[in-house]
Amino acid sequence: MAAERTTKTKGAGQYAEVNGINLYYEIHGAGRPLVLLHGGLGSGEMFGPVMAQLTEHRQVVAPDLQGHGRTADIDRPLDIRLMADDIAALIDHLGLDKPDVVGYSLGGGVAFQVAVRHPDKVRRLVLVSANIRRDAIPAEMLAQQGQVSGAAVDFLKDTPMYQLYQRVAPRPEDFPRLLDKIGESMSKDFDFSEDVRGLKVPTLIVAADADMAPPSHYTEVFKLLGGGLRDGGWMGEGRPKGGHALAILPGLTHYNIYSSPLFAAVTLAFLE
Numbered sequence: 374m375a376a377e378r379t380t381k382t383k384g385a386g387q388y389a390e391v392n393g394i395n396l397y398y399e400i401h402g403a404g405r406p407l408v409l410l411h412g413g414l415g416s417g418e419m420f421g422p423v424m425a426q427l428t429e430h431r432q433v434v435a436p437d438l439q440g441h442g443r444t445a446d447i448d449r450p451l452d453i454r455l456m457a458d459d460i461a462a463l464i465d466h467l468g469l470d471k472p473d474v475v476g477y478s479l480g481g482g483v484a485f486q487v488a489v490r491h492p493d494k495v496r497r498l499v500l501v502s503a504n505i506r507r508d509a510i511p512a513e514m515l516a517q518q519g520q521v522s523g524a525a526v527d528f529l530k531d532t533p534m535y536q537l538y539q540r541v542a543p544r545p546e547d548f549p550r551l552l553d554k555i556g557e558s559m560s561k562d563f564d565f566s567e568d569v570r571g572l573k574v575p576t577l578i579v580a581a582d583a584d585m586a587p588p589s590h591y592t593e594v595f596k597l598l599g600g601g602l603r604d605g606g607w608m609g610e611g612r613p614k615g616g617h618a619l620a621i622l623p624g625l626t627h628y629n630i631y632s633s634p635l636f637a638a639v640t641l642a643f644l645e
Contacts, residue, residue, distance in 0.1 A: 386398065386399045386443060387399075387400075389462075389463055389466045389467070391459060391462035391463050391465075391466050392455075392458050392459045392461075392462040393447065393449075394439060394444065394447050394459055395444065395445065396436055396437070396444050396459055396463055397436065397437040397442060397443035397444045398417070398434055398435060398436040398437070398463060399417055399434075399435045400432060400433070400434050400435075401424055401427075401428045401432070401433045401435065402427070402428025402429070402430075402431055402432050402433050403428075403432050404428075404430050404431045404432050405430075405431055405432065405472075405473070406431070406432045406433075406434060406467075406469045406470075406472035406473070407427065407431045407432065407433050407434070407472060407473045407474075407475060407644070408434045408435075408436070408460060408463075408464065408469070408472050408473070408474045408475070408484075408487075409427070409433050409434065409435045409475050409476075409480075410436065410438065410460065410474070410475065410476035410477065410479075410480025410481070410483050410484050411435070411437070411438065411441065411442070411477060411479075411480045411631075412477045412478030412479050412480055412481075412502075412631060413441075413478060413479035413555055414441070414534040414538070414551070414555065415441065415442070415534065415537070416437045416441055416442025416443065416537060416541065417435030417436065417437055417442060418442070418537065418541075419477070419631055419632070420433075420435065420631060420632070421632075422632040423631075423632060423633070423634060423636065423637040426634060426637040426638070426641075427637050427640070427641065430641075431641070431644075434463075434467065434469070434472070436459075436460065436463060438456050438459070438479070438480065438483060439451060439455070439456050439459065440547065440550070440551045440554060441551070442537070442538075442541055442542065443541050443542065443543065444543075445542070445543040445544055445547070446544075446547055446550060446551065446554070450554065450557070450558065451551075451554040451555060451557070451558045452558065453479070453482040453483045453485070453486050454486050454490065456483045456486075457483050457484075457485075457486030457487040457489075457490055457491070458490065458491075460474070460483060460484075460487050461487055461490065461491040461494055464491075464494050465494075469494075471493075471494060471495060471496040472494075472495070472496065473495070473496050473497045473498070473499070473644050474487050474488065474495050474497075474498050474499070475498075475499040475501065475640055476499070476500060476501065476503065477501040477502055477503070477630070477631040478501070478502050478503060478627065478631075480501075480503075481500040481501050481502060481503025482503050484498060484499070484500060484503075485498070485500055485503060485505075485565065485568070485569075488572060488573070488574050488576070489565075489568045489571070489572070492572075492573040492574055495574045496574065497574060497575045497576070497577070497643065497644055498572070498574050498575070498576040498577070499576070499577045499579060499640050499643060499644070500576065500577070500578055500579065500594075501579040501580070501630060501631065501636060501640075502579070502580055502581065502584050502585065502627050502630055502631075504585065504586045504590060505563075505564070505565040505566060505568075505569055505590075505594055505597075506563065506564045506565070506566065506590070507561075507562050507563050507564070508562075508564075509586040509587075509590040510585055510586055511585075511586075511587075514585060518556070518559040518560070519556075519559075519560065520556075521552055521555055521556035521559060522552055522553050522556045523548075523549030523550065523552045523553045524549075525552055526548060526549050526552065529552075535548065538551070566597060569594055569597040569598065570597050570598075572598065572615070572617075573615075574615075575615055575616030575617060575618075575643075576598060576615070576617045576618075577617070577618045577619070577620060577639070577640070577643040578591050578594050578595050578598075578617070578618070578619045578620070579591075579619075579620045579622065579630070579636060579639060579640070580620075580621055580622070580630075581621075581622055581625035581626050581627060581629075581630045582621050582622065582623050582624070582625065583625065583626045583627075584625075584626065584627045584630070585627040588621050591619065591621065592619065592621075595613075595617065595618075595619040598613050598615060598617040599613035599614060599615065599617065600612070600613045600617055600618070600619055601619070618643055620639040620643075622635045622636065622639065623635075
């Protein structure tokens, strides 16, 4: 289980002082840059099983988001908009010329906000298992999210998320603080439908066929981008004018899609 979330092959990680945070990142491979953003309670290491596939023709920049992995927390909420500004500042710090931005779950929310707030810095966007409305998540899942807090540490000590944090975090004792912040963040209502309609970069929506939200949610997001509203046409003339696309991946869930070769394959196909 732990092996699925981590990799023993690590790049030479570095830190960048950007936007008031000391952000850890690793660079793998060479080619057109791709910024790859991990999910909640994870780190860039989550993508270890597909990193070789992604880096075959691309340079992958994999940061650890605020309070995650090797990036220590700072005194501010865990807000995808603030973390998006971190990533935009990292893009500038590294001198990347309009990289593609790919994000999973929490990282998908951050990637989305990078494209919303800094569209001039993004060439193409891939959102993986990222919900744009809180009410798209089933009630029983929302109830589980409501139990996430620092008080839950003892229940998580045998999980790969806890073990990863203890192994790599600058302050391993901050795990309860991270849980408190994630719990608080997930308790807030959100609806980014209008921001989706306003996206200015070609966007691929990716989800598992048994994701946290039902497939219908992701098709709704695609519709907001002008997709699925008409026949695509022999020459593709009926496809969304913004170059957007949708992929529902079979046999996967919210908890293994990020390590699937299918995810890497559809991402690379869209980006190319």
